Amino acid sequence: MAYNFTENRTGLLQIANTDAGVTMANGTSAIPTPPATLGMVCRAFDPTYGEGEFILLVGVASTAIGSLVSYNATTYQTALSANTANLAGPVAVAMSANTAALFGWYHIGGLAVVKKTGVQVTAQVAVYQSATTGQIMPTAASGKQILGARSANLSTIASATSTVIVSINRPHKQGAVA
Numbered sequence: 789m790a791y792n793f794t795e796n797r798t799g800l801l802q803i804a805n806t807d808a809g810v811t812m813a814n815g816t817s818a819i820p821t822p823p824a825t826l827g828m829v830c831r832a833f834d835p836t837y838g839e840g841e842f843i844l845l846v847g848v849a850s851t852a853i854g855s856l857v858s859y860n861a862t863t864y865q866t867a868l869s870a871n872t873a874n875l876a877g878p879v880a881v882a883m884s885a886n887t888a889a890l891f892g893w894y895h896i897g898g899l900a901v902v903k904k905t906g907v908q909v910t911a912q913v914a915v916y917q918s919a920t921t922g923q924i925m926p927t928a929a930s931g932k933q934i935l936g937a938r939s940a941n942l943s944t945i946a947s948a949t950s951t952v953i954v955s956i957n958r959p960h961k962q963g964a965v966a
Contacts, residue, residue, distance in 0.1 A: 789803075789804065789834050789836070789837060789883075789901065790804075790834055790835065791803035791804070791832035791833065791834045791840065791842075791883075792832055792833055792834075793830055793831070793832045794831045794832060794833050794839065795830055795831055797823070797830065798823075799822075799823050800823065800824055800830065801820070801821065801824055801844075801891070801892070801893070803832050803842060803883050803893045804853075804883055804884050804893075805884060805892070806847065806884050806885070806886045806887075806890040806891065806892045807820055807821050807824070807890060807891040807892065808889070808890055808891075809821055809890075809891055810822070818889070820844060820891040821891075824844055824891070825844070826844055826845070826846065826864040826891070827843065827844065827845075827861075827864050828843070828844050829841060829842065829843050829844075829896070830842055830844075830893075837898065837899040837900075837901075837953075838898060838899060839898055840895055840897055840898030840899065840900070841895070841896050841897030841898060841958075842883065842893040842894060842895055842896065842897075843859075843864075843880060843893070843894050843896050844864070844891060844892070844893055844894075845857075845859050845864045845865070845866050845880065845886075845891070845892065845893075845894050846863075846864050846865045846866060846889075846890075846891060847866060847882075847886030847887050847888055847889070847890040847891065847892055848865070848866045848867050848868060848886075848887070848888055849887055849888045850868060850887070850922070851866070851868065851882050851885060851886050851887055851922070852882065852885055852903065852922070853882060853883065853884060853885060853901075854881060854882060854900075854901050854902055854903040854951050855868060855869075855881070855882040855903055855922040855923075856868070856869040856879055856880075856881060856882075856902055856903065856917070856922050856923060856924055856934075857869055857879060857880055857881075857882060857894065857922065858870070858875070858877050858878065858879050858961065859877075859878055859879070859880060859894070860877075861877075861878055866880075866882075866886075866894070868921040868922035869917055869921060869922055869923075869961070870917070870921055871917055871918065871919045871920070871921060871932075872917075872932075873929070873930060873931030873932050873962075873965075874931040874962065874963055874964045874965065875931075875961050875963075876960060876961055876962065876963030876964070877960060877961055878896075878958070878959070878960050879934060879959050879960060879961055880894035880895060880896050880959070881894060881895040881896075881900040881901070881902050881954075881956070882894055882895075883895055895956065896956065896958050896959070897956060897957055897958060898955075898956065899940055899953050899954070899955055899956075900953070900954050900955075900956050901951050901952075901953055901954075902915075902923075902924055902951060902952055902953075902954045903922060903923045903924070903950060903951055904918070904923055904924050904925060904926075904945075904949075904950065904951060904952045905918040905919070905920050905923050905924070905925045906947050906948070907925055907926065907927065907947050908926075908944055908945060908946055908947045909926045909939050909941060909944065909945040909952045910926065910939075910944050911939065911941050911942055911943055911944065912938060912939060912940070912941070912942075913926045913938065913939050914926070914928070914933055914934075914937075914938055914939075915933075915934050915937050915938065915939055915952075915954055916928060916929045916932045916933050916934060917929070917932040917934065917961060924937075924952070924954070926939060930965050931962055931963075931964070931965045932961070932962060933961075933962040934959050934960070934961060934962070935959060935960045935961070935962055936956060936957045936958055936959040936960060937954050937955070937956045937957075937959040938954065938955050939952055939953070939954055939955075940953045940954055940955040941953055
């Protein structure tokens with residue numbers, strides 16, 4: 789994936805890279821290297837996957853490219869998406885191995901390459917949080933659907949394949965099911 793920004797901004801961290809940030813003047817914490825700011829949203833284009841939308845977030849340990857993460861919309865801290873039903877909240881797809889204390893881009897709109905469990909995925913189906921943190925599956929599970937996300941494959945993806953292309957639009961984990 790070779791995303792290039794489509795907006796007229798210079799000096800931003802490239803989509804597939806991570807940033808250790810800079811320490812604030814008082815030495816208490818790190819912030820993303822300017823001009824980037826936590827929570828900023830940008831658009832970028834890839835010749836294979838088209839245009840996408842990305843948000844800058846704080847990484848978490850064990851994040852790999854394609855990991856599904858949940859994030860706090862106030863602190864911008866991520867966590868690998870957990871196998872917990874009815875845990876409403878925004879999710880995004882890691883564009884780099886953005887581990888703890890680093891900053892990086894996460895996919896929130898467009899065609900995303902997402903890690904999946906070892907099951908086959910038929911074409912154009914809803915996706916759900918799997919039992920493996922940070923991964924998805926096509927098997928229906930009450931309270932675990934990823935809303936605003938659907939597999940974008942045109943044919944069945946084999947169980948041995950570790951990723952699937954998913955069409956996402958500001959995806960969220962499903963909340964309580966009545």
